[in-house]
Amino acid sequence: MVSQKVTIKNPSGLHARPASILTQTAGKCKSDVIIIYGEKKIQAKSILNIMAAAIKSGSEIELQCSGETEEQDLKTMIELIESGLGE
Amino acid sequence: MEQIYVDKTASRGIAVAPVYLYQEPDLSPVGELVSEEQSAAELEKFNRARENVQKELEHLAQENEIFAAHLEIASDIVLKEGVEAKISGEKKNAQLALWETIEEFAAIFASMDDAYMKERGADVKDIGKRMMAELKGVKRPDLGRLETEVIVAARDLYPSDTVKLKSEFVKGIITEEGGVTSHVSIIAKSMNIPTLVGVRGILDKLTDGGTVCMDAENGVIVIEPDEAALAEYEEKKKACEKERAYLESLRSKPAVTKHGKRVFLCANVGNAEDIRHALAMNIDGVGLFRSELLYMDNTHFPTEEEQYQVYKEAAELIPQELTIRTLDIGGDKELPYFEFEKEENPFLGWRAIRISLDMKEMFKEQLRAILRASVYGHVRIMFPMIISLEELRDAKELVEECKRELDAEGISYDKNIETGMMIETPASVLLAEEFAKEADFFSIGTNDLTQYLLAVDRGNKKIAEKYDYFHPAVVRAIGKVIDAGHKENIKVGMCGEMAGDKKATPVLLELGLDEFSMSAGSIDYVRKQILGTGFF
Incomplete structure (x- = not known):
């Protein structure tokens, strides 16, 4: 398993469109992608899980990837979040 | 064969x-626990239902992006795993497992503070219903199809239903x-679909097909x-079709009563x-242009320029008077981009003027837009919900302020533009004599x-049943307002439902109403009534 911390920059946090883009990209990853937010453990491939977690702007999350392509997947996900998730 | 008599004709x-x-079919789950062997079959049932819903949504998503969001939720991995765990682990049947999982997610969203998130709870429930209908093998109705x-025949129809109405198929x-x-009455009238509303118990008596x-x-x-x-x-x-044709043949005649009064x-x-x-x-003109639709069907307060374009197009279309009512929002009309505080009595609250x-x-952006458009036709400004002379004066003063600004900017407008008011509050009825001295026209909003x-x-x-504009108090109020207006030589019109009710036409003519303004569907009928009225 590999992991890295990243801060959510989107002004209204992870909701609506950004959440959707994150889920779609995570869905393409072969490894399992988990977001640790405070005490919560969130399935990044689930739009329902992400939206229900209501991750606010400026929060730090930890991304964990585990699987054969974990290195590449983690890099992809971190870059996507840092780029602002299409916003 | 059975005959039912109804007194509420909407169109x-x-x-x-x-x-x-x-009518929404019964989608509550028939829940039961299943054996180890049966649970494999339940799993399969759920996954088949899920796939069918995904296919359906993929199809719908091509036309409307709302369904793209629904498709994401329907395809959600946690939702799938949640249902599967209840089937394999807790040995629940597919219907019960699905229902419980959907309820859990809907509850999470419903408990959030954010209005947007609360609405996602409704999305989740809607998807749950789609899947449940598949599991139960029942069809959900869809007017669009x-x-x-x-x-x-329905309990009621909401805006989300009526947008799908096609008059070529919906005959009644x-x-x-x-x-x-x-809402349904207003839409049906504008589409000319025969409509009866408030028919209690009718759904139990009808059979589909x-x-x-x-x-x-x-x-x-x-x-x-x-x-x-x-x-x-x-x-x-x-x-009836013949009568329609006859009514159309009357269209060329101006609205003059038998004893020669032109209205x-x-x-x-x-x-x-x-x-x-x-x-x-x-x-003979537009007695009410509802400017609020421009605000309601928007993502922001429409700018002066956006409004100007709309009013200009309207003014150019109609050579006669175009009465633009300034923003009439609040009460039951909300804006998607502006949060109104919750009020105990919205109809007695912060609304309209x-x-x-x-x-x-x-407000000034709207007034400037109307003034700028006034050079393209015969535009009149009308203020809603006035209760005091101060309000009327303040509103008129803002019009003057806008005029001065436009003068300074060298932009032209109709210098003789009329400013009038709606009579729709008891206060404005009681003060009608005073108002008539300062308003250029009245329009009675009977609703x-x-x-x-x-x-x-x-x-x-x-x-x-108590809502009745033939109530003597309403009729006397109308008479009082018309008399007050005529004493000051201003025109008195009406733009509420009553103006389009042919049963009310003789009374209104008798009271001296000058202008009848109504939805397009009623015009032919009221014209016929006016042409046929005159007792002396």
């Missing part, structure tokens, strides 16, 4: 067609709830008609499309006036 006409019962002529509408001023004759001229519904009744109604339908027959409109539609009926006078900059004078909420089903 006239006659229809004979099979019934389309627009109609391909044959029907009469739609019958609802259990709602009044003649409800069974033939029904409906007469929305006299308020009669015939269920499962026999040969004779069918023939009779086909005949009536023909006669103005005008249309209530919301946009340019409505004006084009009304022009075909040879109208009260908002405009509090948000002066926003609000009736509800305020009688203290009867027009949306409340229990007291719907």
Whole structure:
């Protein structure tokens, strides 16, 4: 398993469109992608899980990837979040 | 065969067609625990239902992006795993497992503070219903998918339903709830679909696909008609079409009563499309242009320029008067981009001119847009919900302020533009004499006036019968306002439902009303009534 911390920059946090883009990209990853937010453990491939977690702007999350392509997947996900998730 | 008599005709006409019962089927789960062997079959049932819903949504998503969001939720991995865990682990059948999982997610969203997130709870439930319908093998109705002529029967129809209505297939509408001023009534009237509303208990009497004759001229519904009744109604339908043709032939005649009084027959409109539609009926002007639609159907307060374009197009379409009512929001009308504080009594609250006078900059953008458009036709400005002379004076002063600004900027406008007011509060009736000295015209809004004078909420089903503009208090108020206006030589019009009710025409003529403004669907009927009235 590999992991890295990243801060959510989107002004209204992870909701609506950004959440959707994150889920779609995570869905393409072969490894399992988990977001640790405070005490919560969130399935990044689930739009329902992400939206229900209501991750606010400026929060730090930890991304964990585990699987054969974990290195590449983690890099992809971190870059996507840092780029602002299409916003 | 059974005949039912109805007194609430929302939109006239006659229809004979099979019934389309627009009713949500029972989607509550038939829950049970299953054995180890059965649970594999339940898993398969769920996954088949899920796949079918995904396919359906993929199809829908091509036309509407709302469904793209629904597709994401329907495909959600946690949702799938949640249901599967309840089936394999807790040995619940597919229906119960799905229901519980959906309820859990919906509850999470419903408990959030954010209004946007709360709405996602409704999305989750909607997807749950789609999957449940698949599991139970029942069909959910969809007005958008109609391909044959029907009469739609429903408890009530909401904006999300009526946007899908196609008049080529929907030949009639019958609802259990709602009044003649409800949403479905207004839409049906504008689309000329015969409609009867407030027909309690009708859904239990109708069967999906069974033939029904409906007469929305006299308020009669015939269920499962026999040969004779069918023939009779086909005949009536023909006669009704003939009557329509006769009404159309009257369109060339100006609205003059038998004893020679000329009145103005005008249309209530919301946009340019409505004006084009009304022009075909040879109208004498637009007595009410609802500017709020421009604000409601938007993502932001429309700018001066955006409004100017809309008013200009309208003014150019109609050579006669175009009465633009300034923003009438609040009450039951909200804006998607502006949060109104929750109020105990929204109809007695922060609405219409009260908002405009509090948000002066926003109001001035509208006034400037109207003034700029006034050079393209005969534009009049009308203020809603006025209760005091101060309000009227403040509003007029803002118009003057805008004029001075435009003068300074060298932009032209109609220097003689008239500013009038709606009479829709008891206060404005009692002060009509004073108002008549300072307003250039009156327009009586009977919908609000009736509800305020009688203290009867027009949306409340229990007291719907008490909402009556033939009540002597309302009729006397109208008479008083007309007299007050005439004493000062100003024109008095009416733009509420009553103006379009042909039963009210003789009374209103007798009271001396100068202008009748109504939805396009009523104009032909009221013209005929005016032409035929005159007792001395």
